[in-house]
Amino acid sequence: MEDNINSEGASSSSSTTTDNMLLPIANVGRIMKQILPSNAKISKEAKETMQECVSEFIGFVTSEASVKCRNERRKTVNGEDICSALQTLGFDDYGGALKRYLSRYREIEGDRVVINQNKPSGNNNNNILQEDFLLYTSTNKTPNNDNLFD
Numbered sequence: 001m002e003d004n005i006n007s008e009g010a011s012s013s014s015s016t017t018t019d020n021m022l023l024p025i026a027n028v029g030r031i032m033k034q035i036l037p038s039n040a041k042i043s044k045e046a047k048e049t050m051q052e053c054v055s056e057f058i059g060f061v062t063s064e065a066s067v068k069c070r071n072e073r074r075k076t077v078n079g080e081d082i083c084s085a086l087q088t089l090g091f092d093d094y095g096g097a098l099k100r101y102l103s104r105y106r107e108i109e110g111d112r113v114v115i116n117q118n119k120p121s122g123n124n125n126n127n128i129l130q131e132d133f134l135l136y137t138s139t140n141k142t143p144n145n146d147n148l149f150d
Helices: 013-021 024-035 044-071 079-088 092-118 128-139
Strands: 003-005 011-013
Touching: 024 044, 044 079, 079 092
Parallel strands: none
Antiparallel strands: 003 011
């Protein structure tokens, strides 16, 4: 590992920059645990490997979406750009599933906006979208979670 000297003369590891580009390992581990049986264990090495893979994948897809935006002279990457990038990169099944999810997300978000307009002001709405999503997924689950992206 290479050490760099910053402007104050302090040494900092070059991995610090790399670590800032990765998803938090606790989040990665939590997602992995959701898929595995409750008695399964996940090694630190497995979590770190998955962390690097998913972070690289996100960067790969986002880069493709960014190229599309640049070609269309836009500055903001949106959900459709990500779906299109997935399909362009050969992940057709995921692109289609994500388009369906995005459509449902926007329906829920639209409902949330209407609900919030009818609520008295002063409420803390930080967790409303998360609550809506959890409510949505709990009412639309199959034993395999298959219909979330149908």
